[in-house]
Amino acid sequence: MTSRLQIQSQPPACHDDALAGLREILRVTRPDADVERIQRAYDVAASWHQGQTRRSGDPYITHPLAVATILAEIGADDEMLCAALLHDTIEDTPYTLAALSCEFGAGVAALVTGTAALDQIKGRGRRTVAQVMAAAKCAGTRVLAIKLADRLHNMRTVQFIPQVKQLRKARESLDIFVRIAAQLGMDTIEVELEALAYATMKRNRHARSTSGRLLLAVAALISAATRTRWCEEWLGELHTLPARRDRVRFAIHTASGIPRLAFTVRMPAWGHRRSG
Amino acid sequence: MKYAIKMTGPVQQVLRAMLEDAAVPRYGLEISKQAGLETGTLYPIMARLERVGWVESSWEDPDLSISDGRPRRRYYQLTKDGAEQARLALAEISFRREKRRSSLTSARPGPLGAWL
Numbered sequence: 001m002t003s004r005l006q007i008q009s010q011p012p013a014c015h016d017d018a019l020a021g022l023r024e025i026l027r028v029t030r031p032d033a034d035v036e037r038i039q040r041a042y043d044v045a046a047s048w049h050q051g052q053t054r055r056s057g058d059p060y061i062t063h064p065l066a067v068a069t070i071l072a073e074i075g076a077d078d079e080m081l082c083a084a085l086l087h088d089t090i091e092d093t094p095y096t097l098a099a100l101s102c103e104f105g106a107g108v109a110a111l112v113t114g115t116a117a118l119d120q121i122k123g124r125g126r127r128t129v130a131q132v133m134a135a136a137k138c139a140g141t142r143v144l145a146i147k148l149a150d151r152l153h154n155m156r157t158v159q160f161i162p163q164v165k166q167l168r169k170a171r172e173s174l175d176i177f178v179r180i181a182a183q184l185g186m187d188t189i190e191v192e193l194e195a196l197a198y199a200t201m202k203r204n205r206h207a208r209s210t211s212g213r214l215l216l217a218v219a220a221l222i223s224a225a226t227r228t229r230w231c232e233e234w235l236g237e238l239h240t241l242p243a244r245r246d247r248v249r250f251a252i253h254t255a256s257g258i259p260r261l262a263f264t265v266r267m268p269a270w271g272h273r274r275s276g
Numbered sequence: 277m278k279y280a281i282k283m284t285g286p287v288q289q290v291l292r293a294m295l296e297d298a299a300v301p302r303y304g305l306e307i308s309k310q311a312g313l314e315t316g317t318l319y320p321i322m323a324r325l326e327r328v329g330w331v332e333s334s335w336e337d338p339d340l341s342i343s344d345g346r347p348r349r350r351y352y353q354l355t356k357d358g359a360e361q362a363r364l365a366l367a368e369i370s371f372r373r374e375k376r377r378s379s380l381t382s383a384r385p386g387p388l389g390a391w392l
Contacts, residue, residue, distance in 0.1 A: 159338040163347060203345050229350070230319070236347040237305045237315075250305070250315055257316030264323045 022069050029075040038068070041082035041104060048093040055160035063153060064088060070149040074186060076142075083111035084146050091116055114143035115150070129175045136180055144180055148189050151177045155196040162228035163204050163235055164216070170200040206238040211251035218255040221262040230261070279365050280328035286317050288369065290325070291362040294352070298359045301334075301351035322352060330358030 019042055026033045045064050052060035068084040076084075082104050089095040090112055101109035121135040136144060155173055158166050174197045181190035206212040215234050219227055234254055241247045281287060293311035294302070302310075308318040325331040333352045341348040354362065 159342055159348065199342075199345065203342075203347060206347075232347060233304065233350040236341075236349045237303065239346045240305060240349075253314040253316040254319060255316070257314075257318070257320050261320040261323050264320050264327065 019065070022065065022072055025069060025072045029072055030077075033072075033081070034078045037078055037104070038081050038085070041085040041108075042068075044095070044103065045085045045089055048089045048095045052092065054157065056157055060088075060092075063157075066153040066156075067146070067149045070152055070189070071145065074145070074188070076145060079105070079107045079111060080142050080146060082108045083115065084149060087112055087115050087146060087150065091119075111143055111146060114139055115146050118143060118147050132176055133179065136176070141184060144184060145186065148177055148181055148184075148186060148193070152189055152193050152196075155193060155200070158196070158200055163207055163232050164228070166200050167204050167207055170197040170204075173197040204235065206235050206247070209238070209247070211238055211247040214251045214255055218258045221258055223262065223266055226265050279361065281324055281330065283365055283369060286311075286313055287321055287325075288366060289313055290318065290321050291330075291354075291366060294331070294354050295359065295362060295366070298354045301353040303349045303351055307352060325358070326352075329355060330362060331355065 019039065022038070023035060026035065026038075042061075042065065046061045049060040049064070054060055054063055064085045064087060067087065068081050071080055071084050086095075086100060086104070086108065090097055090100065097109055097113065100112060118136065118139055121132060139147075151173060155169065158169060161169070173193055178190055178194045178197065181187075181193060207216065212235055215238075216231055219231050219234075222230055234251075237254075238247050238250060241250055289311040290307060290313065293307055296310070304315065304318060304322065307322070308315045311318065313321075322331060322333070326333060331352050332355050333350050336349045336351055338348050
């Protein structure tokens with residue numbers, strides 16, 4: 001652990017600035033916050049997430065930091081802020097729960113595991129909204145608040161994930177998270193999350209149109225590695241065609257070329273070998 | 277001469293359209309209109325051109341699409357090497373075609389003339 005922290009001893013300059021932003025907010029919403037402890041949580045999380053990136057290409061640590069900042073804005077306590085900063089370390093890095101519990105206390109550890117447990121309930125199979133809501137009720141308010149902030153930041157940066165996933169996240173946000181936010185009385189999060197979800201659904205509405213469905217269905221032929229790229233590209237093109245007739249035409253013609261495209265993408269790149 | 281990609285008619289059409297202004301990135305629908313090809317023909321060709329490194333593609337800035345409320349677009353552009361190779365290939369093909377045409381019209385004496 002110490003060696004990893006030493007590597008982190010020269011963090012990119014932007015990290016310092018980012019944490020300054022969090023401190024600034026805390027000065028207003030939580031003047032009594034234990035800034036040193038929060039800084040320590042940030043340092044540990046940053047060192048473990050080092051080298052990992054978000055889909056946007058940003059360093060991964062920008063995400064937990066953004067989640068903590070959202071929570072700071074609504075006046076969350078120190079344990080929640082630390083848990084927010086560390087919320088992905090246990091699942092995505094070799095950092096252990098025992099070490100986390102030792103360094104930051106059982107309270108923070110419980111929040112982190114609670115957040116991860118909520119993910120698992122949601123992720124395992126296709127649960128109904130009612131089942132997820134029931135599970136959410138059992139989780140504590142503080143865990144739910146962290147999860148909401150997490151989702152809010154993910155929806156703020158949703159444009160970097162494949163379109164079909166964007167739609168699923170948007171739907172899920174409306175069905176589950178907006179309702180939880182309403183129940184908890186977290187109005188600002190509720191309003192922003194709802195607006196983001198609707199904007200995402202509107203932006204990707206063609207994925208659910210007849211033309212979009214046709215393209216997505218035939219695109220199953222393309223190997224998984226490049227499929228999302230082509231789907232996103234075509235759904236984007238669909239969007240630029242105002243007339244339904246043109247969209248259907250585009251979908252049919254493009255779909256007719258998909259078998260050939262799938263074959264091209266699967267083949268070894270013989271062209272490179274010959275020219276190089 | 278052998279090229280990295282088979283220079284079929286549609287491939288030539290695509291390359292000609294893209295060479296018109298090689299520095300400008302374009303999206304698929306735009307290229308298909310300029311080349312006069314259906315998208316079902318175009319995209320497999322783009323995939324092939326990209327594979328052999330003649331063309332590269334990239335997403336547009338997502339913020340731009342967010343503010344417009346639409347999905348982001350994929351833009352294609354000829355690589356420097358690709359533009360060069362494409363120009364060469366097209367020049368050679370048209371040269372050969374020209375030669376064939378002139379040998380057909382002027383140098384050919386008659387149906388059996390060449391043999392006699």
